[in-house]
Amino acid sequence: MRKVAIIGAGMTTFGEHWEQGFRDLVVEAGLRAVTDAGISGDKIDAGFVGTMASGRLISQEHIGALIADYMGLNPIPVTRVEGACASGSLALRQGFMAVASGIHDIVVVGGVEKMTDLGVNTVSDILGGAGDQEWELFLGATFPAIYALMARRHMHDFGTTEEMMASVAVKNHKHGAKNKYAQFQNEITLKTVMESKTVADPLKVFDCSPITDGAACVILAPLDMAHSFSKKPIEIVASAQASDHLALHSRESMVSLKATQVAAKKAYEVAKMTPKDMQFAEVHDCFTIAEIMAIEDLGFFPKGKGGPASLEGKTALGSEIPINTSGGLKACGHPVGATGVKQAVEVTWQLRGEAEGRQVKDAHIGLSQNVGGSGATAVVHIYRNL
Amino acid sequence: MRKVAIIGAGMTTFGEHWEQGFRDLVVEAGLRAVTDAGISGDKIDAGFVGTMASGRLISQEHIGALIADYMGLNPIPVTRVEGACASGSLALRQGFMAVASGIHDIVVVGGVEKMTDLGVNTVSDILGGAGDQEWELFLGATFPAIYALMARRHMHDFGTTEEMMASVAVKNHKHGAKNKYAQFQNEITLKTVMESKTVADPLKVFDCSPITDGAACVILAPLDMAHSFSKKPIEIVASAQASDHLALHSRESMVSLKATQVAAKKAYEVAKMTPKDMQFAEVHDCFTIAEIMAIEDLGFFPKGKGGPASLEGKTALGSEIPINTSGGLKACGHPVGATGVKQAVEVTWQLRGEAEGRQVKDAHIGLSQNVGGSGATAVVHIYRNL
Numbered sequence: 001m002r003k004v005a006i007i008g009a010g011m012t013t014f015g016e017h018w019e020q021g022f023r024d025l026v027v028e029a030g031l032r033a034v035t036d037a038g039i040s041g042d043k044i045d046a047g048f049v050g051t052m053a054s055g056r057l058i059s060q061e062h063i064g065a066l067i068a069d070y071m072g073l074n075p076i077p078v079t080r081v082e083g084a085c086a087s088g089s090l091a092l093r094q095g096f097m098a099v100a101s102g103i104h105d106i107v108v109v110g111g112v113e114k115m116t117d118l119g120v121n122t123v124s125d126i127l128g129g130a131g132d133q134e135w136e137l138f139l140g141a142t143f144p145a146i147y148a149l150m151a152r153r154h155m156h157d158f159g160t161t162e163e164m165m166a167s168v169a170v171k172n173h174k175h176g177a178k179n180k181y182a183q184f185q186n187e188i189t190l191k192t193v194m195e196s197k198t199v200a201d202p203l204k205v206f207d208c209s210p211i212t213d214g215a216a217c218v219i220l221a222p223l224d225m226a227h228s229f230s231k232k233p234i235e236i237v238a239s240a241q242a243s244d245h246l247a248l249h250s251r252e253s254m255v256s257l258k259a260t261q262v263a264a265k266k267a268y269e270v271a272k273m274t275p276k277d278m279q280f281a282e283v284h285d286c287f288t289i290a291e292i293m294a295i296e297d298l299g300f301f302p303k304g305k306g307g308p309a310s311l312e313g314k315t316a317l318g319s320e321i322p323i324n325t326s327g328g329l330k331a332c333g334h335p336v337g338a339t340g341v342k343q344a345v346e347v348t349w350q351l352r353g354e355a356e357g358r359q360v361k362d363a364h365i366g367l368s369q370n371v372g373g374s375g376a377t378a379v380v381h382i383y384r385n386l
Numbered sequence: 387m388r389k390v391a392i393i394g395a396g397m398t399t400f401g402e403h404w405e406q407g408f409r410d411l412v413v414e415a416g417l418r419a420v421t422d423a424g425i426s427g428d429k430i431d432a433g434f435v436g437t438m439a440s441g442r443l444i445s446q447e448h449i450g451a452l453i454a455d456y457m458g459l460n461p462i463p464v465t466r467v468e469g470a471c472a473s474g475s476l477a478l479r480q481g482f483m484a485v486a487s488g489i490h491d492i493v494v495v496g497g498v499e500k501m502t503d504l505g506v507n508t509v510s511d512i513l514g515g516a517g518d519q520e521w522e523l524f525l526g527a528t529f530p531a532i533y534a535l536m537a538r539r540h541m542h543d544f545g546t547t548e549e550m551m552a553s554v555a556v557k558n559h560k561h562g563a564k565n566k567y568a569q570f571q572n573e574i575t576l577k578t579v580m581e582s583k584t585v586a587d588p589l590k591v592f593d594c595s596p597i598t599d600g601a602a603c604v605i606l607a608p609l610d611m612a613h614s615f616s617k618k619p620i621e622i623v624a625s626a627q628a629s630d631h632l633a634l635h636s637r638e639s640m641v642s643l644k645a646t647q648v649a650a651k652k653a654y655e656v657a658k659m660t661p662k663d664m665q666f667a668e669v670h671d672c673f674t675i676a677e678i679m680a681i682e683d684l685g686f687f688p689k690g691k692g693g694p695a696s697l698e699g700k701t702a703l704g705s706e707i708p709i710n711t712s713g714g715l716k717a718c719g720h721p722v723g724a725t726g727v728k729q730a731v732e733v734t735w736q737l738r739g740e741a742e743g744r745q746v747k748d749a750h751i752g753l754s755q756n757v758g759g760s761g762a763t764a765v766v767h768i769y770r771n772l
Binding site: 001021023052053055056058059060061062063064065066068069073074075076077078079080081082083084090093094097098100101102103125126128129130131132133134137241242243244245246247250258259262372373376377 | 387407409438439441442444445446447448449450451452454455459460461462463464465466467468469470476479480483484486487488489511512514515516517518519520523627628629630631632633636644645648758759762763
């Protein structure tokens with residue numbers, strides 16, 4: 001197994017792109033990553049792209065071929081992978097495996113979703129396809145409802161409060177306000193969150209990530225070739241993926257994502273590191289309660305202590321373990337298939353010292369955690385600079 | 387790179403499964419493959435599944451997690467790949483790479499589609515998502531229309547006739563009639579095809595593959611471990627994938643699929659074989675003209691000679707290169723995501739000598755070719771017994 005590095009990274013701004021289509025977004029992110037890597041497209045051997053629901057969102061499948069076509073990559077193989085909201089990091093993982101194994105050298109990894117062309121109720125229904133359609137969505141359990149159940153149980157078991165959850169949103173908006181690629185670049189207060197409309201009790205509008213258009217892209221190469229392309233290659237030290245029951249009611253716990261725990265354990269083992277070695281992380285905060293569970297399941301805080309830690313500022317920029325410096329899904333936005341790749345882009349920028357006003361000081365090691373649906377897929381990557 | 391073998395294969399019958407859902411089909415095919423391999427599920431390290439359009443067909447994405455759940459595979463990673471009608475063979479290719487690279491040992495590869503729950507016009511629209519939605523389907527070019535353009539050009543350039551195309555359907559129905567898993571088990575005559583209703587001139591109903599429900603599954607292992615599981619492991623000698631422009635109008639040729647040619651060339655190189663070494667093949671006959679182009683692009687017949695060869699019986703059982711002994715997409719049926727894996731199942735059965743009334747005599751080497759959409763993705767695998 002060869003070591004694998006990110007040699008280029010790029011993304012579109014995340015937001016409502018009324019003037020750009022799916023294809024435009026892909027090409028923009030791809031060109032930025034290729035330019036950043038300083039390579040020409042003909043050096044690329046293969047591609048993987050994460051997209052959750054292009055069929056229902058834009059009536060287009062066969063996304064690998066579309067991207068090969070529009071990025072001028074023919075005839076190399078380009079393959080779409082799908083794992084709901086974890087599609088992007090699954091694409092990263094396929095690319096990682098292709099390079100690690102020696103099957104391909106230079107691999108482009110993209111993530112993209114164009115979500116704002118349809119009404120919000122339709123999109124909510126489409127996103128429900130990330131859960132168990134037959135046992136959850138069909139009976140009315142949309143994603144806010146499912147995460148609200150987890151939030152309520154977390155409150156019951158550990159005394160987590162609505163203010164603690166709200167503090168996650170406040171912190172991620174503060175980070176997002178420092179990221180020019182973020183959908184929301186405005187800070188908010190605890191009062192704003194607490195007084196916002198209820199979506200699914202106890203989750204309010206400001207506990208929820210938005211509907212977003214966007215694309216992100218990274219270029220991978222074997223580490224031993226990486227220095228010839230990039231002055232600052234970032235090594236992917238570990239890539240781990242795990243599955244859990246699709247429907248919440250089948251899970252062992254409602255206050256942990258077991259798939260995150262299993263994937264994280266494997267990633268730490270492979271990296272020969274512990275949670276304490278992580279200096280910052282991009283985690284999957286589709287809802288504020290999801291970030292609280294993530295920082296517990298990843299081992300940054302004991303189970304049940306994620307809420308108080310968030311409220312006390314222990315996950316903000318300047319703390320020991322800043323979480324979601326990009327603004328996370330909450331403020332940077334959540335174009336579902338793009339999110340996992342955007343996490344890798346943000347980690348790359350941090351580890352290169354290029355994160356501008358939101359730079360983590362002396363960043364050497366970072367982690368990303370990306371979740372599909374309510375936790376039936378989880379993917380964890382660990383990265384370091386050299 | 388390790389050598390990779392198929393140690394188990396299974397499939398559902400292909401057809402209209404009104405009494406079974408997507409999940410039932412997956413589990414049935416999976417259990418048959420696991421039973422065939424003689425392994426227990428806890429030996430499986432990872433899974434890949436090909437599905438084209440579950441989002442639009444059954445409102446369900448996150449298919450990897452769904453399958454991990456329903457096949458009792460948690461917490462191992464299971465990943466969905468999508469490449470339109472080539473989704474199944476892309477899953478096979480991901481599984482092949484995972485085993486070849488040493489990342490995983492025992493890998494389950496599935497393909498599935500449940501298509502008959504919606505009306506035929508809706509399904510036709512959904513299948514249009516395999517082509518260029520913005521430049522083809524939106525303007526009315528459904529798949530029969532796109533392949534009709536290729537057929538007309540092939541007729542113009544090479545003198546291919548409607549009878550030659552019809553002979554492909556007659557032959558594949560003859561083969562399908564010997565396959566208890568096939569959707570259509572009745573023989574038809576040239577007259578039946580020629581007198582059937584026009585769908586998109588010159589293609590008639592009997593030139594077109596049907597809409598089908600079904601699932602197929604194979605189990606992969608490193609060749610050096612394969613004999614401990616299976617008495618008759620089948621080696622996958624080569625796996626190759628290529629891309630071409632998504633829309634027909636962008637292609638260099640309307641009478642060849644360049645992606646097939648590129649993938650085939652690579653597969654022959656890796657296998658150190660030539661088209662003459664192939665004793666039989668499963669090819670992508672979504673329309674009869676597609677089989678004619680495939681047997682030319684794969685090098686079995688010179689360009690332009692595929693039509694006469696078909697009419698003269700040179701691709702029938704008993705000939706030098708029997709094509710689509712399963713009945714092909716035309717008669718065995720075409721549950722799009724399952725087709726690529728079904729091809730591998732049929733090749734496995736042939737190479738084990740288990741193809742019953744349709745057995746290719748002394749079969750040692752076979753090939754499968756699976757196409758996404760109108761040819762923007764093509765995947766070629768070469769297999770041999772030991």
